[in-house]
Amino acid sequence: MSEEIIRVEELGKSFGEHQVLRKIDFSVNKGNVICILGSSGSGKSTLLRCINQLETQSCGRIFFHNKELGRTQKEINEYRSKVGMVFQSFNLFNNMTVLKNCMEGTRRVLHLSKQEAHERAIAHLKSVGMAPFINAYPAQLSGGQKQRVAIARGLCMNPEVLLFDEPTSALDPEMVGDVLNVMKELAQKSLTMLIVTHEMDFARDVSNRVLFMDKGYIAEDAPPEKFFTAPEHPRAKEFLSRFIAG
Amino acid sequence: MTETPTNSFEWVWFIAKKYSDLFIRGTWLTLVVAVTGTLAGFILGYIVGIVQDTRINKEDNIIKRGIVRLFKIIATVYVELFRGTPMIVQAMIVFYGLRQSGLEIDSISAGILVTLLNTGAYMAETVRAGIKSIDIGQREGALALGMSPIAAMFHIILPQAFKNIVPEMANTFLTNLKMTSVLNVIGVQELFLQAKTAGGTYYKYLESYLVIALIYLVLCFVFSRIFALIEKKMAGQKDYVLAVEYMENTQ
Numbered sequence: 225m226s227e228e229i230i231r232v233e234e235l236g237k238s239f240g241e242h243q244v245l246r247k248i249d250f251s252v253n254k255g256n257v258i259c260i261l262g263s264s265g266s267g268k269s270t271l272l273r274c275i276n277q278l279e280t281q282s283c284g285r286i287f288f289h290n291k292e293l294g295r296t297q298k299e300i301n302e303y304r305s306k307v308g309m310v311f312q313s314f315n316l317f318n319n320m321t322v323l324k325n326c327m328e329g330t331r332r333v334l335h336l337s338k339q340e341a342h343e344r345a346i347a348h349l350k351s352v353g354m355a356p357f358i359n360a361y362p363a364q365l366s367g368g369q370k371q372r373v374a375i376a377r378g379l380c381m382n383p384e385v386l387l388f389d390e391p392t393s394a395l396d397p398e399m400v401g402d403v404l405n406v407m408k409e410l411a412q413k414s415l416t417m418l419i420v421t422h423e424m425d426f427a428r429d430v431s432n433r434v435l436f437m438d439k440g441y442i443a444e445d446a447p448p449e450k451f452f453t454a455p456e457h458p459r460a461k462e463f464l465s466r467f468i469a470g
Numbered sequence: 471m472t473e474t475p476t477n478s479f480e481w482v483w484f485i486a487k488k489y490s491d492l493f494i495r496g497t498w499l500t501l502v503v504a505v506t507g508t509l510a511g512f513i514l515g516y517i518v519g520i521v522q523d524t525r526i527n528k529e530d531n532i533i534k535r536g537i538v539r540l541f542k543i544i545a546t547v548y549v550e551l552f553r554g555t556p557m558i559v560q561a562m563i564v565f566y567g568l569r570q571s572g573l574e575i576d577s578i579s580a581g582i583l584v585t586l587l588n589t590g591a592y593m594a595e596t597v598r599a600g601i602k603s604i605d606i607g608q609r610e611g612a613l614a615l616g617m618s619p620i621a622a623m624f625h626i627i628l629p630q631a632f633k634n635i636v637p638e639m640a641n642t643f644l645t646n647l648k649m650t651s652v653l654n655v656i657g658v659q660e661l662f663l664q665a666k667t668a669g670g671t672y673y674k675y676l677e678s679y680l681v682i683a684l685i686y687l688v689l690c691f692v693f694s695r696i697f698a699l700i701e702k703k704m705a706g707q708k709d710y711v712l713a714v715e716y717m718e719n720t721q
Contacts, residue, residue, distance in 0.1 A: 278610055278613065278614070280529075295529050296529075297527075297619070301616045301617070301618050302616065303616075304613060304614055304615070304616040305615065305616025308614065309610075309614035311607060311611065313605075313607050314611075315608060315611030315614075316611065317608060317611060317612070317626050318608065318630060319626070319629045319630045321710075328612075328615065328617075328625070328626075329615035329616065329617070332617060332625065333615055333616040333617055346716070350716060355713060355716030356712050356713050356714065356716045356717045357710070357712070357713070358713045358716070359710045359711050359712075359713060360710040361706065361710065364710055374611075377615070378614075381615060381616070
């Protein structure tokens with residue numbers, strides 16, 4: 225068993241009366257490429273946002289390297305600098321160039337020197353094929369390009385885990401492939417990733433673990449080869465039959 | 471001037487020349503009060519706007535929450551007070567109020583103070599709207615990198631909000647340029663008061679006010695052009711240069 229990075233215990237989240245997450249228990253180990261699947265409204269994105277603390281859980285605990293995550297802003301900031309996030313809507317800083325976007329975190333949070341931050345940004349932008357666009361602003365890029373920059377921005381922080389919240393859902397079908405390829409390369413380099421997605425082929429081929437969520441619970445936690453061939457949970461079967469039929 | 475002017479047009483010219491000193495001094499003072507009052511008011515407006523936008527964090531301890539709440543209440547009372555009363559009344563109350571309480575404030579300082587307080591109240595709302603206009607994702611993107619909420623505000627959100635509210639800041643400044651005229655009630659010798667003085671000698675008020683109307687018009691025109699330039703400059707360039715040194719064959 226490889227080293228555990230994040231462990232979630234009894235996590236619950238409700239918005240008012242509406243309970244979105246119930247009793248979530250699972251852990252993320254080094255090298256895991258976990259795809260979180262499930263129909264809309266099953267709590268996938270909320271789970272990811274709780275892990276990154278963009279949402280505060282209503283109950284339960286999160287452990288990072290076996291240490292419970294504190295509630296102070298400082299602890300949360302430090303934790304977030306090690307757990308990156310890629311958003312569905314990219315969230316690149318609109319007032320900065322591609323290069324600046326990739327240097328902002330390393331400069332302000334990790335306090336790297338300008339030269340170091342620059343080198344790191346270029347290296348990661350190269351790896352996602354976006355280095356020629358360092359002078360462009362986000363508004364001048366296509367969705368797929370933006371998402372690749374956003375991934376590079378996340379990588380610049382050298383995160384221990386990178387969270388992806390439906391990274392290809394806002395993209396044209398043609399651009400989805402570019403982004404998925406980048407993610408596939410990251411998986412091959414054994415970056416630990418937690419990916420909320422609707423890309424079933426990607427989940428089957430690239431992930432080494434699938435979490436299937438239903439009504440706020442983790443209904444199934446299985447390796448992809450098992451999940452896609454012999455799912456146990458009735459909702460998972462139903463979900464997959466639609467995918468195969470579709 | 472050897473001949474007496476015969477019509478209004480000549481009178482305007484006559485008065486403008488004869489009292490050019492007064493008008494120049496009045497213009498200068500109008501500019502000083504409007505520019506300093508507005509700039510300081512912008513700063514105040516940013517502070518108040520940010521305070522109003524600050525969320526009370528349930529996780530914070532009771533003292534911090536109490537302080538944040540207190541500041542928010544002060545900000546709200548201030549904004550409502552200054553948006554809900556006419557500037558001319560504010561001028562009287564601030565000037566005479568300070569004097570009666572023993573502070574020997576001169577009318578120009580009082581005028582600047584009133585302008586800045588008034589501007590701050592309106593700008594606070596503008597800044598708040600500007601912050602709200604920035605997509606929440608910008609903040610989340612910053613937080614996800616480990617930036618503190620304050621750093622996210624100052625480095626990511628405010629620069630973008632600022633760009634969005636430049637037109638409104640221009641509006642506020644032009645309004646202030648003209649609103650300084652009400653400060654004549656506390657004896658600030660800005661354009662309006664000078665026109666009153668200039669018109670008095672020959673009993674040619676209409677002509678005298680026409681002179682300053684023209685001056686206001688020119689001032690506003692010049693400043694609106696300046697702001698338009700700033701806006702254009704901030705919009706940035708449409709094109710970007712490809713970094714060819716990083717181009718690969720596959721690109």
